[in-house]
Amino acid sequence: MCGAVAGGLSIEGLDMSKETVIQGQVSRDGQPVGGAYVRLLDGTGEFTAEVPTSATGHFRFFAAPGSWTLRTLAPGAQVDRQVVAHLGQVAEVEVAISA
Amino acid sequence: MSRTDSLVDADWVVAHIDDPKVVLVEVDEDTAAYEINHIRNAVRIDWQSDLQDPVRRDFVSQQQFEALLSAKGISNDDTVIIYGGNNNWFASYAFWYFKLYGHQDVRLLDGGRKKWELDARDLVAEVPTRTATTYKASAQDTxxxxxxxxxxxxxxxxxxxxxxxxxxxxxxxxxxxxxxxxxxxxxxxxxxxxxxxxxxxxxxxxxxxxxxxxxxxxxxxxxxxxxxxxxxxxxxxxxxxxxxxxxxxxxxxxxxxxxxxxxxxGALVGVPVQLGDIAGTPEGGAA
Known part of the structure; x- marks a missing residue:
């Protein structure tokens, strides 16, 4: 998409002393993918939350500290990425899908 | 009740999409999703502005529900197919709500909006026009x-x-x-x-x-x-x-x-609460 800004979403307005943020961007061949589904699974693989990506391919979760799996679903594609989140920090995850 | 009474798949929707007695209803947590696109001929119900009382914390009244469905062009004998995002969370909520007010034939689209999108099925921006009806709701089925x-x-x-x-x-x-x-x-x-x-x-x-x-x-x-x-x-x-x-x-x-x-x-004063991963005893307590 034209005009998509590379890099993470702004954390302006968030009280980061209380939040544990996992966010990122889904892309295919270097282009952002909007309308993909990103599922947040906890350390046991149990579903915790799901969001569709924005038009610029971005997604964000407010999680708890610990190990998580991000499962991204798009037509014809599924990608899992592991991430460790810490209180007061933003964990940035870039998800590249193919096909 | 059984699966066939309450659930349809996408092929069923495609086969009935132009049936005037079948009304597709999109109900999303993200109420703006419908404005971008939706399944052809689907109307929108907003789980918040349409289904919640604007002042106190409760549902809209029987009369307000009648007015809502009448304005949406839904009749008592229509088959209502509800779908939405978030794995049909809010669509299920609307399904339960339609049952609460006594709608006879309401079903969910299995997989909701997500499966429809993942299967790369068509979505349109055009908003359908349905003639207003005179809907009669039942008292809440508590x-x-x-x-x-x-x-x-x-x-x-x-x-x-x-x-x-x-x-x-x-x-x-x-x-x-x-x-x-x-x-x-x-x-x-x-x-x-x-x-x-x-x-x-x-x-x-x-x-x-x-x-x-x-x-x-x-x-x-x-x-x-x-x-x-x-x-x-x-x-x-x-x-x-x-x-x-x-x-x-x-x-x-x-x-x-x-x-x-x-x-x-979780906001009530004086009720027991249990913390941790255990079900706990009736008195509740820390993990």
Missing amino acids: SIRAFRDDVLRAIGTQNLVDVRSPDEYAGRLLAPAHLPQEQSQRAGHIPTAASVPWSKAANDDGTFKSDDELKALYEGAGVDLGKDTIAYCRIGERSAHTWFVLHELLGVSNVTNYDGSWTEY
Whole structure:
């Protein structure tokens, strides 16, 4: 998409002393993918939350500290990425899908 | 109730999309999704502005529900097919709400908007025009709705099923992880409630699991379906998904949805709360 800004979403307005943020961007061949589904699974693989990506391919979760799996679903594609989140920090995850 | 009475697949929708007695209704947590696109001929119901009283915390009245459905062009004898995002969370909530006000033939599109999109099916921006009707709703069927006093009586005696994520159940999170966590009420769960996350009833694509898998899920969690069951979550929409599974797919009759859910219970003064991953005793307590 034209005009998509590379890099993470702004954390302006968030009280980061209380939040544990996992966010990122889904892309295919270097282009952002909007309308993909990103599922947040906890350390046991149990579903915790799901969001569709924005038009610029971005997604964000407010999680708890610990190990998580991000499962991204798009037509014809599924990608899992592991991430460790810490209180007061933003964990940035870039998800590249193919096909 | 059975799966065929309450659930349709995408091929069924495609085959009936131009049937004037079939009304597709999109209900999303993200109420703006419909404006971008939706399944052709679908109308929108906003779970917040259309289904919540604007002043006090309650549902719209029987008369307001009649006015809403009349304006949407829905008749009492129409087959209403509801679908939405978030694995049909809010669509399930609307399904339960239509049943609360006595609509006869309402069904969910299995997988909702997500499966439709993942299957790369068509979505359009054009908003359909439906002629207004004179809809007649029934009084609320409170045999499917639980209130806080019902919940307090059920602690330690009947089934309470907490369908939130394990971290919300234990009190490590106050809301689903795609929402900010700034709520002020207490964290935890209703003592003696079993943890059966709604998501265990659904596949990754949002479709419901098979009846055998669903039966095994609740039996495995120690839920005796011979007892009365109250499902709850944070605001009653994920628990409507579980209510749908138990009441509509598995045909369990004595199941209610506690729509006050954790945002009410976790703000009550003097009620027991249990923290941690255990169901706990009726008195509740720390993990």
